[in-house]
Every structure is written in structure tokens, then in C-alpha cells.
Amino acid sequence: MTHSLRNRLVLALCILVTVVGVVQGISSFRLSEEGMRALLDLRLEQVANRMRNGYIEALPAFPSRGSQPPRDIVVTIWKGDADAPYRSTDPALRLPRDAPSGFVTNLVGGEPWRIYTLRETSLVIQVAQRSSVRHELAEEQALNTLWPIAILVPLVCFAVVVVVDRSFDRLTRLGAEVQSIDAGNLQSLPTAGVPLELLPFIDSINRMIRRLARSIEVERKFISDAAHELRTPLTALQLQADNLQRDIAPGNQERFQELRKGIARSGGLISQLLRLARADASLExxxxxxxxxxxxxxxxxxxxxxxxxxxxxxxxxxxxxxxxxxxxxxxxxxxxxxxxxxxxxxxxxxxxxxxxxxxxxxxxxxxxxxxxxxxxxxxxxxxxxxxxxxxxxxxxxxxxxxxxxxxxxxxxxxxxxxxxxxxxxxxxxxxxxxxxxxxxxxxxxxxxxx
CATH class of the missing domain: 3.30.565.10 (Histidine kinase-like ATPase, C-terminal domain)
Structure with a gap:
């Protein structure tokens, strides 16, 4: 089975580019997700700090139920030992007041929430966000990082095909020149512009062409010289046979004519050899x-x-x-x-x-x-x-x-x-x-x- 070096090279490079693109895409996706989660955590922390700096009273004392979008964060303020929150953007959602300071993920109302707790002397500030919303936001942001890679990988594969084709153009031309080599065309292959990796190969072909040219030239010279040398004695033999014809006994005439035909055939072969030598000779x-x-x-x-x-x-x-x-x-x-x-x-x-x-x-x-x-x-x-x-x-x-x-x-x-x-x-x-x-x-x- 014949394998194409060009196709194998293109396939290997495209697979390599695709693998690198997939690995890069997965890494970018994971890093983007982690970065988005860190950014969302920072947002929760910043909201808690703002509440501590005098924004608590800005929260409604009695917010209407269902007034907060499900994708938004929930802020709950606890004061003293009261069982009910002092302020809350969603009073129906009871965040765990005893959650440790910092970040924690707990189940609240049957679903996971990311909660940041900030504790003061008589004040507990909790800022929470649904984990599903965080995951959705992180995934959307991470997917955006995949588009450039998804577009870039096919473009790089196309560039690989173009570059490989251009690189193989020289090989294609060399192949055409090699195919044109025969006994009538024994020109050495040009080495100008040939890649360094191919020079030893081209040099070996050129040495072979030179050896072949010398061999063919020796053969041509032998055929030409042999034909010239044989033509003279055959012509003399033909003349002698013509002179002997009248002296041949009638009973031997048939065999004598066969001899003359054999001499004529040999003369014709010599003539053809001379024509072949002239046909093979270099063109001036x-x-x-x-x-x-x-x-x-x-x-x-x-x-x-x-x-x-x-x-x-x-x-x-x-x-x-x-x-x-x-x-x-x-x-x-x-x-x-x-x-x-x-x-x-x-x-x-x-x-x-x-x-x-x-x-x-x-x-x-x-x-x-x-x-x-x-x-x-x-x-x-x-x-x-x-x-x-x-x-x-x-x-x-x-x-x-x-x-x-x-x-x-x-x-x-x-x-x-x-x-x-x-x-x-x-x-x-x-x-x-x-x-x-x-x-x-x-x-x-x-x-x-x-």
C-alpha cells in the first residue's frame, strides 16, 4: 500500500495542533472557571465590607417577598442575639447564623449556597449566592474563552496544509524532472533552492545520472564502432558472393541464394545499428x-x-x-x-x-x-x-x-x-x-x- 508523505505530514501536524488546542481549551476553561469563582467570591466579600461601612440601613426593613431576582445575591444582617435577622433582602431565606467567618458552601432551602460571613462585636453580616448561579456564570465566561481556540485550530490546520503544499512544490517539480529522465534526456537535477535535507538525495541521483550517461555513451560508441567495422567486411563479402554467382553449380544455386540473403540480412542489421547510433547521438x-x-x-x-x-x-x-x-x-x-x-x-x-x-x-x-x-x-x-x-x-x-x-x-x-x-x-x-x-x-x- 502506497502512503503519501504529504498526507501523513499534514495529518500528523493537524492532529498535533488539535491536541494542543484541546489541551489549551481545557486549561483555559478551567482557569476561567476558577477565575470567575474567585471574582464572584470577591464580590461577596466587597458587599459585606460595604454593609459594615454604613450601608446596612439602606436595606429595606420589610422587603416584599419575591422582589429579588433569583440570580442576585442575598444579604442578611444579624444584630445581638435576636432570632430574626435585623435586615435581609430575602427574609424567607434563613442563612445559617452560626456559619464560620469567611467562605463556606452550605445547603439552604434544599440547594447549595456560597456564603460569606463577616463577624463584628455585635453584628453578623452574611452575603450569599446560589451555587447554581455561580456555576452558570462561571461556565458562560469560560465558554467564551473557547471560541478563539475553536476558530484558531481550523485556521492553523489550513495554514499547515498551505505550508506543507508549498514545501512539497519543490519536491513535485523535482519528481516531474526525474520522470522526464530517459536515455535521451540525462540532464542532472538542479540543486538551487533544494532544502538541505534533500541535497544528499539529489546528489546521489545526479551521480547515478552521470554514471548512466557514461554507460549509455560507451554503449552508443560501441554500437557505432562495431557497425562501422562490420559494414566494410560485409560489403566485401557481398561483392565476393556476387562475383562467385556465375561459378556456382546449378545444384548449389538454392543454397547460394540463401547465403546471399543471409549476407543481405546482416548488412541490413548493420545499417539499422548505424541508424540507432545516430538516433541516440546527442542533438546539436x-x-x-x-x-x-x-x-x-x-x-x-x-x-x-x-x-x-x-x-x-x-x-x-x-x-x-x-x-x-x-x-x-x-x-x-x-x-x-x-x-x-x-x-x-x-x-x-x-x-x-x-x-x-x-x-x-x-x-x-x-x-x-x-x-x-x-x-x-x-x-x-x-x-x-x-x-x-x-x-x-x-x-x-x-x-x-x-x-x-x-x-x-x-x-x-x-x-x-x-x-x-x-x-x-x-x-x-x-x-x-x-x-x-x-x-x-x-x-x-x-x-x-x-
Whole structure:
């Protein structure tokens, strides 16, 4: 199972922020409750002190019953040894006169009250408040402290997501650059702006890229040198075979022709290896030219027309659009000739091959569609591998599509190969090149069939 480092980091930080917020909220709630209770106690004490300082007579001697709101405090004044209070804001409520000085919580009238008692020589002042009211007031005040935290935690989580995403942007770009690395693009990854923690990782990748580049360059040089070295003796062998043909006894002619075909196949393989070496070679910007792809398509078709005519294969263009690319014309020609030659090789006699040239998403696409037997779906991912052949009954070197892919990669294009899905058997082979923009407006060409 694949885990996302970004998601795990965001989740961990959000959980941490939430836990800290919850702990802070609980602490703030408790502290606020305690602070509110202390403030309410201070209020009771202050009222008692004011009563002692001359405000006793301000209390009504005979207050009306039910005139005091239930949330308000109750003040009771006792004088001498009288059994009844001297003054009281609620005569129906009998506070315990014998309560100790200071604060105490007692049950009065069946409910808990917070009572502050102040004792003088012949005077007892009691100030009380319902515990339920105190709890309600403390809770309301404490809840008010939770709103900032309740708003702040989601905002911090959102900030965590933004910060993590921005931090991972560089990794995402590096990932895209790593994905673009292949045999045609072996540029080292940039280290500018890379976090220090990632530098060792990037350096190791760059060292690997350099080793891979050296290895591929050695392979390319070997293929090129070997092909050059082998071409000369094979050409000499072909000439010698041609010179010997008239001296071969009639009974040995068949075997001699097989020998000549073998020499020719070897020569063709050497030529393909040379083309592959050239396709893999580094691109020199000075060698690029403005190439009319439609002209190259016409040339590729003209080259195979005799073979197509001999096998009654109908080859032509369904859609042709004038399009230009910045490339080496010989490379474009090799790629298109290989696609068309492949289609000729796999299309049965009397079949049909259609070519199309289109411009889509700033890319010039050439598609070659044949009516051959197609390729098994499980073999399609391997068709661009070097020396891979899907059908050993048909002669070939297994390098043609590898050359096409190497040329496409060289110019930043792509290659695809898929079975037809229009009810017919066959293959749709495509290659794309980046479009050049410094030419006249696009014009449509008439489709021509031979």
C-alpha cells in the first residue's frame, strides 16, 4: 500500500495542533472557571465590607417577598442575639447564623449556597449566592474563552496544509524532472533552492545520472564502432558472393541464394545499428532545420510504393495538414520510413495502409494505420525494446521501432503503438514532434491514394 508523505505530514501536524488546542481549551476553561469563582467570591466579600461601612440601613426593613431576582445575591444582617435577622433582602431565606467567618458552601432551602460571613462585636453580616448561579456564570465566561481556540485550530490546520503544499512544490517539480529522465534526456537535477535535507538525495541521483550517461555513451560508441567495422567486411563479402554467382553449380544455386540473403540480412542489421547510433547521438542545435513533415511523408510513401504495388497493398493518406518541425530532416525521414516499412511488412497482400498528418496540442502527429494481424496486448509494452520481435515469422531486425522511439525522444516527442479499435484488425503507430511556429498559416492538402 502506497502512503503519501504529504498526507501523513499534514495529518500528523493537524492532529498535533488539535491536541494542543484541546489541551489549551481545557486549561483555559478551567482557569476561567476558577477565575470567575474567585471574582464572584470577591464580590461577596466587597458587599459585606460595604454593609459594615454604613450601608446596612439602606436595606429595606420589610422587603416584599419575591422582589429579588433569583440570580442576585442575598444579604442578611444579624444584630445581638435576636432570632430574626435585623435586615435581609430575602427574609424567607434563613442563612445559617452560626456559619464560620469567611467562605463556606452550605445547603439552604434544599440547594447549595456560597456564603460569606463577616463577624463584628455585635453584628453578623452574611452575603450569599446560589451555587447554581455561580456555576452558570462561571461556565458562560469560560465558554467564551473557547471560541478563539475553536476558530484558531481550523485556521492553523489550513495554514499547515498551505505550508506543507508549498514545501512539497519543490519536491513535485523535482519528481516531474526525474520522470522526464530517459536515455535521451540525462540532464542532472538542479540543486538551487533544494532544502538541505534533500541535497544528499539529489546528489546521489545526479551521480547515478552521470554514471548512466557514461554507460549509455560507451554503449552508443560501441554500437557505432562495431557497425562501422562490420559494414566494410560485409560489403566485401557481398561483392565476393556476387562475383562467385556465375561459378556456382546449378545444384548449389538454392543454397547460394540463401547465403546471399543471409549476407543481405546482416548488412541490413548493420545499417539499422548505424541508424540507432545516430538516433541516440546527442542533438546539436546548429544542425536543426525547418522540416516540412508532409514532404517527408510523401518521400517515405514513394520509397515503398514499388513494394506496395507488387503486393497489391493500397497505401495513401487520409488526412494531410501542412506542418513544420525544427529537426534534422534525415532523422524525421528515418523515423517515418521505419513506421511505413513496418506497416508494409506486417500488412498481408491486398491490404491497406493509411497515413495521416495532424497538428494537436502544439504537436505534429503522424499516424500509420495498417490492416495487419495486430499484436497481442501483453506484448504491446515491449514493442519499442531493442531487438524485440512480436512475430518471428516475419523477417526483421527488431530495431525499427527502437529507432523511431529514440528519434522521438531526441526531439521531445512521443511514440505510441496500439491495436485498432474500429472493428478491424491492425496496428495504429504514431509519432509526434514539437511544432515549429515560424511558418505560414496551416493549409490543407488533398488526400491522395495510389
Amino acid at each position: 542545435a546548429g544542425a536543426l532545420e525547418r522540416v516540412d513533415v508532409s514532404t517527408v511523408v510523401v518521400d517515405a510513401v514513394a520509397e515503398v510504393l514499388p513494394i506496395a504495388a507488387a503486393r497489391s497493398i493500397d497505401i495513401g493518406a487520409e488526412e494531410m495538414t501542412s506542418a513544420y518541425v525544427q529537426a534534422i530532416k534525415a532523422d524525421v525521414g528515418v523515423a517515418l520510413r521505419n513506421l511505413v516499412s513496418n506497416a508494409i511488412r506486417y500488412t498481408p497482400d491486398g491490404g491497406k495502409i493509411d497515413l495521416s498528418l495532424q497538428v494537436r496540442d502544439d504537436l505534429v502527429w503522424v499516424e500509420v494505420t495498417d490492416t495487419g494481424p495486430g499484436i497481442a496486448e501483453d506484448l504491446l509494452p515491449r514493442v519499442f525494446d531493442r531487438f524485440f520481435r512480436a512475430n518471428f515469422d516475419i523477417e526483421g531486425s527488431g530495431l525499427g521501432l527502437s529507432i523511431v522511439k529514440a528519434i522521438a525522444n531526441k526531439y521531445g516527442g512521443t511514440t505510441t503503438l496500439r491495436n485498432r479499435n474500429d472493428g478491424q484488425t491492425g496496428i495504429v503507430a504514431s509519432i509526434s514532434f514539437r511544432q515549429a511556429h515560424d511558418y505560414a498559416p496551416v493549409r490543407a492538402l488533398d488526400a491522395a491514394h495510389s
